Amino acid sequence: MRTTIRGPRRRAVALAAAAALGAALLGGCAEDSDTPAARDSSGAAAKKTTLTVGVFGVFGYKQAGLYDAYMKLHPDITIKETSIERNENYYPQLLTHLSTGSGLADVQAVEVNNIAEVTATQAGKLVDLSKAPGVRKADFIPWKWAQATNASGKTVGLGTDIGPMAICYRKDLFAKAGLPTDRDAVAKLWAGGWGKYLDVGERFKDKAPAGTSFVDSASGVYNAVISSSAERYYDRDGKLVYKDSPSVRQAWDAAMRAATGKLTARLQQFQKSWDQAYANGRFATVSCPPWMLGYIKEKSGDQGRDKWDVAAAPKPGNWGGSFLAVPEAGRHKSEAVKLAAWLTAPEQQAKLFTKQASFPSARAAYGLPAVSGAKHPYFGDAPIGKIFAAAAEGIPDQVLGPKDLTVNQNITDVGVLQVDQQGKTPEQGWRAAVESIDNALDQ
């Protein structure tokens, strides 16, 4: 009999506790959403809008103080950034969020390797930014603008940075191999073509200091060459033509010449051993977009100071760069559009270059002293602003396709790598790459 009474009573107490807790939680929620409105009516403080920015890796907006500056200009806005370290984790998540229309940030970054796919398949879920207030098409490098614009003229992303390529080289290793070390003389050595770059490599190899190689990896050579050609994996009609593309053939042959000619240190970029080779000065050259400078400085450390320099590449190409897009499902679309436009305006891009070495995709920024006068002390005061601006002007108008990343990754990480690291023949490597790509593209 006791239990029959105590049971329900105990339960009643528990229920009451749960109800109280629930009420408290609900109250908390209500309070949260009520307060700004309440303040609004009293006029004490303006309503605060929180804008979220979703990026991958380090975009540098926070570090360069751009968010703070924007919040100072717009006291009613708070900006929160969420970052996922790697784009290969960020991008699939962005796609799922776009398809469900939930979990999206107000402003979302898109990497250049994904922009063609996003423009082709997600345009309906993104805001057209071409006519956004404060956006001037003329500010941007034309091909950058075109990459995020679909056939019907809708621009789904505003260009942030681009990656015009130069070549970073070790002056000390060049000197020991009897090559010139002055950046203009070095640029002249290989000016005009990647064949000449590899010629220099062979000269380097003949007298190279023990344990050093001319270039870090054959994949690096492949990427440099393919990035300086206009048509790569797709033709202008959007057909996948990588198997017969002359520029793929040219890049592949250059990479094979480097691999089979023992010009490479047989490394893979962005792996631990690559970092260690930087620290130990094991290779003499690496293709070098502006964002790579910081990487080299960090990995080569103090003993690399004044040993590295920057020279113009044989042919200008582009490696990397991103876009900012605004999802239709965002909660504060018009504020997000304004923020994206402001962050990608020439002045802000120039500031980002000074702080983060992200090179502006806004051509209008190249004339600003922050860019044109930029020098890099770690690289022997190289005039990086001038070198990269010149490279940027020479980058060909690249045709991108939705599956560029897949094709490129399989060529470098399967095909080139098999030859460079596993000692297979170029024919075997090419066949393996094609097999891998066919499997990857087959739905």
Added chain:
Amino acid sequence: MHGRTPPSPESPAAVRARERRSRRYRRDLRWSPYLYIAPFFLFFAAFGLFPLLYTGWAALHRVELTAPTDMEWAGLRNFTRLLGDDFFWNALGNTFVIGVLSTVPQLLMALGLAHLLNYRLRGSMFFRVALLTPYATSVAAATLVFVLLFGRDYGLVNWLLSTVGADGVDWENGSWSAKLAVSTIVVWRWTGYNALIYLAAMQAIPHDLYESAALDGASRWQQFRYVTVPSLRPTILFTCVVSTIGATQLFGEPLLFSGSAGASGGADHQYQTLGLYLYEQGWVNLHLGRASAIAWTMFLILLVIAAVNALIARRLRTSQ
């Protein structure tokens, strides 16, 4: 109705109240347990059952991550194509080889370690905690360290080899060396965990058995062979099953072993496991349908393993 008179006169209202109370009590007794376990089943339905069924549904369709809601019926196409998919068979083979290379030495070493720890020794608590440390380490941290150890140019393993005059091995690029290196990480992480399970089971073995065995003149090794191992049989079977399931789902170690190279599992896919291939199809190549088919195939493989295990277990029971 019952033909019985109530033991004492009560007012009808009191009777109704009592009946209501007892009805409520009976209902409480009957339904409350379900309510208490409901959270588990709700969560299981939402995060276990639903994804499983939805994956099965997606496996029968052509679906891309760029438009996950556009599903085009494909029947069993995603499954039948796996039969002719070299990359799938390669991944299956790799999973099997790495599984054997890691599970067998792991369990043998665990058994030996547990036997040693079962002796009375000083600081046994310290050793037990030490055994569990690798298990408590995150896969990511452990694998990154092993990547450095197995480095081609600056790796510690190759340096040790060079001190005895052997040539350095390009661990990642060799077919067997890569599998061996990945297995090493698995062995390192899980040996201690299994050893503790064995140890727990060993301590449940009555001490009299050892004493009488010792009286009969059995050596330590004979005691291990004829007392410990037979008593541990169900435990050994359990660890075998758990390790096999773990090996079939192996993912983190090979993924991180390739550094930034992603899910390809090496230039020649030499250490691409089923888990990695599934990830590559779904999240790199964005083919959700194909990835789902691989996931369900893995699930079926695990069911087969479970069935084989049940068979062996029954055999063992009848033979005893």
